[in-house]
Amino acid sequence: MHHPSLVASLAAATLLVPITAPAASDADIAELKTMLRSMKTDYEQRIRELERRLARAERTAAATAAATAPAHAHSEPMSAPSVTPPSPAASAPPRHASFAALTSGTAFNPQIAVILDGNYYHDGRDGDGAALVGQALQPSGGHAHDHDHTDDAAAGHTHSHGSADNGFNFREAELTFSATVDPYFDAAAYLAVTDAGDVHLEEAWLQTRNLPAGLRVKAGKFFSDFGYVNKQHPHQWEFVDQNLPYLNLLGDHGLQDKGIQITWLPTLPVYTLLGVELLQGNQEVFGATLDAAEQAELHLDDTQDGPRLWTVFAKVAPELGTQHALQFGVSYAHTDQHQEVHAHTHAGEDVVHENALAGDADLWGLDAVYKYDGTGAGGQGDVKVQAEYLRSIKDLSIASSPHPDVVGSARQFTTDGFYAQAVYGFAPNWTAGLRYDVLGPTNEVSGGTTDDFGASDRWTVNVTWKLSEFSQLRAQYAYNDILVADDERERFDAVYLQFVMSMGSHGAHAF
Amino acid sequence: MLKKISVLLISLGALLGGTAGAAPLNIVATSPSMAALVRTVAGERAALTVLAAPNQDLHQLQVKPSMIRALRSADLVVAIGAELEVGWLPPASASAANPAILPGRVGYFEAAAQVELLDSGGAADRALGDVHPVGNPHVDLDPVRMATIAHALAARLAQLDPSAAAQYRRAADDFAAAVAQRVTTWRSQLAAAPGVVLYHRDAIYLLERFGVPLLGTIEAIPGVPPSAGHLRELVTQLRGHSGGVVIYAPYQAPQAPTKLAQDVGWRVACLPLEPPQDADGAGYLAHLERWVAAIAGQP
Numbered sequence: 001m002h003h004p005s006l007v008a009s010l011a012a013a014t015l016l017v018p019i020t021a022p023a024a025s026d027a028d029i030a031e032l033k034t035m036l037r038s039m040k041t042d043y044e045q046r047i048r049e050l051e052r053r054l055a056r057a058e059r060t061a062a063a064t065a066a067a068t069a070p071a072h073a074h075s076e077p078m079s080a081p082s083v084t085p086p087s088p089a090a091s092a093p094p095r096h097a098s099f100a101a102l103t104s105g106t107a108f109n110p111q112i113a114v115i116l117d118g119n120y121y122h123d124g125r126d127g128d129g130a131a132l133v134g135q136a137l138q139p140s141g142g143h144a145h146d147h148d149h150t151d152d153a154a155a156g157h158t159h160s161h162g163s164a165d166n167g168f169n170f171r172e173a174e175l176t177f178s179a180t181v182d183p184y185f186d187a188a189a190y191l192a193v194t195d196a197g198d199v200h201l202e203e204a205w206l207q208t209r210n211l212p213a214g215l216r217v218k219a220g221k222f223f224s225d226f227g228y229v230n231k232q233h234p235h236q237w238e239f240v241d242q243n244l245p246y247l248n249l250l251g252d253h254g255l256q257d258k259g260i261q262i263t264w265l266p267t268l269p270v271y272t273l274l275g276v277e278l279l280q281g282n283q284e285v286f287g288a289t290l291d292a293a294e295q296a297e298l299h300l301d302d303t304q305d306g307p308r309l310w311t312v313f314a315k316v317a318p319e320l321g322t323q324h325a326l327q328f329g330v331s332y333a334h335t336d337q338h339q340e341v342h343a344h345t346h347a348g349e350d351v352v353h354e355n356a357l358a359g360d361a362d363l364w365g366l367d368a369v370y371k372y373d374g375t376g377a378g379g380q381g382d383v384k385v386q387a388e389y390l391r392s393i394k395d396l397s398i399a400s401s402p403h404p405d406v407v408g409s410a411r412q413f414t415t416d417g418f419y420a421q422a423v424y425g426f427a428p429n430w431t432a433g434l435r436y437d438v439l440g441p442t443n444e445v446s447g448g449t450t451d452d453f454g455a456s457d458r459w460t461v462n463v464t465w466k467l468s469e470f471s472q473l474r475a476q477y478a479y480n481d482i483l484v485a486d487d488e489r490e491r492f493d494a495v496y497l498q499f500v501m502s503m504g505s506h507g508a509h510a511f
Numbered sequence: 512m513l514k515k516i517s518v519l520l521i522s523l524g525a526l527l528g529g530t531a532g533a534a535p536l537n538i539v540a541t542s543p544s545m546a547a548l549v550r551t552v553a554g555e556r557a558a559l560t561v562l563a564a565p566n567q568d569l570h571q572l573q574v575k576p577s578m579i580r581a582l583r584s585a586d587l588v589v590a591i592g593a594e595l596e597v598g599w600l601p602p603a604s605a606s607a608a609n610p611a612i613l614p615g616r617v618g619y620f621e622a623a624a625q626v627e628l629l630d631s632g633g634a635a636d637r638a639l640g641d642v643h644p645v646g647n648p649h650v651d652l653d654p655v656r657m658a659t660i661a662h663a664l665a666a667r668l669a670q671l672d673p674s675a676a677a678q679y680r681r682a683a684d685d686f687a688a689a690v691a692q693r694v695t696t697w698r699s700q701l702a703a704a705p706g707v708v709l710y711h712r713d714a715i716y717l718l719e720r721f722g723v724p725l726l727g728t729i730e731a732i733p734g735v736p737p738s739a740g741h742l743r744e745l746v747t748q749l750r751g752h753s754g755g756v757v758i759y760a761p762y763q764a765p766q767a768p769t770k771l772a773q774d775v776g777w778r779v780a781c782l783p784l785e786p787p788q789d790a791d792g793a794g795y796l797a798h799l800e801r802w803v804a805a806i807a808g809q810p
Contacts, residue, residue, distance in 0.1 A: 101601075101614035102593040102624050102645050183615075186605065207605075214583055214608045265608045271580035317576030322564040322788075325575040371573065375566045377764035378736065428736060428764050468735050469571075469641055503637075509573040509598040 110179035113504035117235045118170040123494035127166035129480060132490060134247040136456035137483040139445035140340060140357075140394050140413030163252075164496075170195035174202070174233060184210050187220075190233065202233065202256070214265035224255035225263070225275055226311050226331040227388055228367040236510075238384070238423050239460055240476050240496040244437040245390040245417030248456075249363065251284035255333065258282070259307055271317040271327075281308030286363055286392065287335030290356075298356035299400035300339050309335040313365075323373045325511065331365035338394055353403070357411060359396035365389065369511070378428030379466070387420040391442070411447035415440055421460075429467065435460040440483070454489075456482045462496075469507075474498040534558040535672050539585040539612075541596050542569055543785040544651035544795060545622060549589055551792030552664050552682045556675055560585075565785035568762040570641075570734075574599045574606070582607035585618065586671055589664065592621030593628060593648035617670055623648050625663040626656040629715055641734030652784060653716035654694060654799055658687035661792075686792045693796055697721060700807045706752055707806055708745065708777070710759040710768060713784055714802070723806055726752060729759065729767050737767050749775045756805055760784055780805040 123129030164171075171194075178188035186209050190202040205220030223231040229246060231254075241247075246254055259279035266272055281287045289295075289303045313331040320326055338361040343352050367388040374381020394413040398406050419437035426432050438457035445451050462476035476496040484490050538557040540546035546561040553559075560581040563572055569591065582588060582604055590596050604612055611618040628646025636642065650656045665683035669676035701721040707714070710729040718725050727748060731741040749755070749771075756778045759768040765781065772779035782805055786798035 099615050099617055099619050101590075101619065101621055102628075102648075103597070209605070209613060210610045211608065212610075216608045263608070265579070265583050265606075267584050271576035273576075315576070317580070319577040319580070322562075322567065325573075325577065327576050371575070373567060373573070375564075375568075375762050377762055379571070380764075470637060506594070506597050508602040509571070510602050511574045511576060 110177040111505040113176045115174040115235045116501040119496050119498040121164035121496050122166050124492040129492050129494045130164035136248050136439045138415045216263050218261040221258045226255045227365040230254045235500045238433050240498045243419035244439040248439050249390050249392045273315045275313050277311040278307045279309040280306040287338050289339045300356050300358050304337050308337050325371040327369045329367040333363040335361050355401040356399045357396040358399045361394040364391045379425040380428045382425040385422045389418040391416040409448045413445050416442045431464045433462045454483050470502045472500050537584050537586045539581050539588045541590045543788050545589040547786050547790040547795035551686050565783040566761045569595050572599045574603045578603045579606045583609050585612050587618045588612045589620045593623035593645050594643045595648035620667050622660045623650050625660045640732030649713045652714050653720045654690045658690045661686045697803045704806050706755040708757045710763040746774045
């Protein structure tokens with residue numbers, strides 16, 4: 001700012017010259033003009049030099065300020081400075097007017113995190129075990145149609161949170177992007193990249209941030225808020241693999257669908273969240289439909305227009321003081337359309353008979369979660385207990401069969417399951433977990449035929465070492481007792497050694 | 512009979528309405544220090560909920576449904592900020608479906624945004640631990656900064672509740688005066704303090720304010736437990752310094768601080784960063800008094 005004022009005074013001086021020296025000759029004037037010009041350039045040079053020195057000094061001061069804190073500054077690699085909001089200089093007035101949260105800043109980029117999830121797996125069944133635990137016998141079940149599985153494998157549909165081979169596996173690299181879009185919406189996208197390079201869109205949704213009366217609306221593709229563990233991504237699970245009821249009644253990905261969710265948080269004395277979801281119904285297990293060719297072949301209806309699936313849920317959490325947290329939830333899901341195929345053979349015949357069944361299905365869920373904050377170093381003394389009960393009821397009727405007499409008759413399939421697990425911080429940064437999960441305490445079909453199958457269950461223990469907030473190593477052992485056919489069981493051990501690495505922005509410590 | 516029913520209905524209404532009816536402002540403080548500030552500045556005009564207890568690590572806390580419930584009805588949330596509560600406050604606020612308290616709104620107050628920060632501008636490199644280039648967030652242990660924050664809070668409360676603006680300003684002035692008075696005493700008490708080793712750089716604002724040298728930290732890098740090698744190094748470094756004190760928080764492992772203090776012949780103290788849950792301005796100053804006494808080494 002000194003620069004223009006100096007030029008101005010020089011100009012003023014130039015103007016004054018003819019008045020103070022009226023008798024000067026033209027030559028003198030020319031000489032004076034040259035002198036003034038040279039003075040002007042001279043000053044301009046000096047000012048530029050001063051500006052350069054000032055800038056240098058400011059840079060040094062900033063660098064010193066940055067280096068004052070860490071004593072090990074010299075050992076830090078030079079790195080491009082992260083984009084930080086202007087840190088208040090010593091002279092800057094306190095920003096009373098600022099309503100913003102101070103953050104390390106992302107300069108309008110979404111918050112990005114990449115989570116790597118890999119493991120070493122071994123079971124006593126040459127690696128079949130990891131898939132088998134998701135195919136425990138139900139009278140109605142996930143294996144809707146054998147053709148499907150062959151087709152899926154041929155189509156290279158390899159992304160599965162449940163699958164593992166004996167040896168090294170890379171489950172997924174999960175890329176998450178989240179940001180506040182504008183004053184009206186938050187949005188997030190979660191992409192899972194498998195070791196084969198397939199990209200699976202886990203979630204991509206928008207959520208309102210500005211609705212009144214405790215309302216929020218979420219839309220896009222998302223994990224349903226049904227139950228408790230359903231909305232968790234695999235790297236957030238307390239165990240390497242999903243529990244038996246979710247795995248068998250909802251499939252690898254749980255209730256994950258396109259649709260819309262509305263939640264309401266009324267101002268009741270205790271935390272109460274009520275929600276409803278309307279979902280397309282493209283499900284792997286609960287609400288599965290066959291493809292068009294099979295539907296034609298088996299005299300089944302076409303897949304109905306969506307949305308075909310809806311859920312309601314309520315969660316209640318009493319206030320128990322700062323160190324305790326307890327939440328109960330009840331959830332219900334209904335699908336308007338469910339189709340499956342049951343294959344059977346008759347003694348002495350080679351022909352496989354296929355009955356096609358169609359109808360609707362209900363799923364009930366109860367969940368309870370308790371957390372205790374032990375306030376010890378690195379989570380020592382923390383306890384987390386969670387338990388859920390799921391019950392699936394499918395009301396189907398036989399749409400086509402090689403036996404015409406059964407066509408049109410009704411069948412009700414009921415399968416339930418529960419898991420209970422506890423995790424305890426036994427030392428700083430170390431936790432131990434124990435889980436019991438069971439599918440099919442009730443595992444029956446009623447209607448034209450009535451039959452009751454047995455249950456599959458599993459005991460799992462693990463130890464997790466959280467080296468820091470961003471990395472963890474886990475060892476897990478499970479003893480499985482899986483019903484694979486009527487009166488046929490597979491009992492086997494399974495071991496996982498898992499790593500989970502979180503790169504990028506600080507994760508949320510969600511409930 | 513009708514009277515009984517109406518009494519019942521009224522009490523039910525009061526129950527459902529919670530405490531909102533009693534005080535004009537419903538305030539949620541993330542920590543006891545922020546709660547102390549709210550109590551001292553807003554007094555009876557605030558119905559206050561504190562989300563964390565002094566024995567909890569504010570950086571490691573997890574979201575609880577009861578936090579979400581408290582934030583749902585809040586007119587103002589008072590946080591320490593600068594990413595200290597980053598793991599739980601943003602998800603809890605988002606779940607609370609209360610637009611009034613989201614960052615950028617008048618209902619969001621962040622103490623760290625009101626003062627200058629130390630340790631800012633470092634490299635955003637996780638090899639250096641759980642670093643936060645925006646700056647060290649633990650501003651609440653510096654009484655002078657807290658006085659500045661109290662004035663900023665009074666200004667914010669005045670925006671939300673203009674009728675009591677003068678009351679808020681006076682209360683902040685009184686708090687600042689009490690701080691100024693104590694600071695003079697504490698300055699002389701701490702003038703000769705030989706130095707402190709902290710577990711984590713969480714009390715640097717207090718040390719910097721009174722010119723007490725920080726001679727080392729138990730953890731070599733933030734958020735990562737110390738190695739034996741680092742502790743041996745510390746022992747070597749501290750030889751020749753006598754009479755200092757090793758200070759750690761209740762949620763930090765006591766073994767390393769105790770051992771270090773033994774090895775170098777220092778005192779060791781376990782002090783919470785936060786004042787008691789129900790502290791007000793005076794309680795906050797009494798809490799700092801404990802820190803000053805521990806650092807000065809006077810009984």
